[in-house]
Amino acid sequence: MSKVKKMVFLSFLxxxxxxxxxxxxxxxxxxxxxxxxLANTVSLATLILLGWKEALTVMFLRTLLGSMFGxxxxxxxxxxxxxxxxxxxxxxxxxxxxxSLSLSTISICGSIFHNIGQLLVASIIxxxxxxxxYLPVLLISAIxxxxxxxxxxxxxxxxxxxxxxxxxxxx
Numbered sequence: 001m002s003k004v005k006k007m008v009f010l011s012f013l014x015x016x017x018x019x020x021x022x023x024x025x026x027x028x029x030x031x032x033x034x035x036x037x038l039a040n041t042v043s044l045a046t047l048i049l050l051g052w053k054e055a056l057t058v059m060f061l062r063t064l065l066g067s068m069f070g071x072x073x074x075x076x077x078x079x080x081x082x083x084x085x086x087x088x089x090x091x092x093x094x095x096x097x098x099x100s101l102s103l104s105t106i107s108i109c110g111s112i113f114h115n116i117g118q119l120l121v122a123s124i125i126x127x128x129x130x131x132x133x134y135l136p137v138l139l140i141s142a143i144x145x146x147x148x149x150x151x152x153x154x155x156x157x158x159x160x161x162x163x164x165x166x167x168x169x170x171x
């Protein structure tokens with residue numbers, strides 16, 4: 001894939017992730033800190049289609065732009081901490097264990113570490129590590145949402161590979 005084509009495709013992915021992120025931020029949450037994280041489908045798909053650097057780029061730009069358009073500085077801190085931690089975990093798992101772990105398992109692990117990263121930021125901001133008592137609730141939601149995001153990503157990837165321009169995307 002040429003550099004220009006790759007940059008255009010990467011911009012397209014950032015745009016899609018940003019739109020999903022902004023739309024999802026308008027949905028009221030049932031519990032504080034718990035949301036589906038549909039934009040992570042794009043980040044995980046980027047990891048598979050283009051590689052780890054591009055996945056981190058999509059996550060960073062989506063988080064930065066999403067916080068600028070619809071969030072606050074604290075929202076950025078929570079999102080970037082969770083995003084970096086979850087992406088690092090998913091990158092490592094995908095790189096070394098993709099043949100033995102399902103995409104949903106990789107996504108669940110990423111979701112768990114996203115919550116851990118967000119709780120770390122929260123504990124630093126409020127200067128109290130007792131906030132981790134909320135972790136069991138977040139872990140349950142991480143398993144459910146992570147499984148769903150992994151399933152959606154698998155569906156997306158399988159269908160993208162049917163389109164001729166995506167067959168040799170990593171070349």
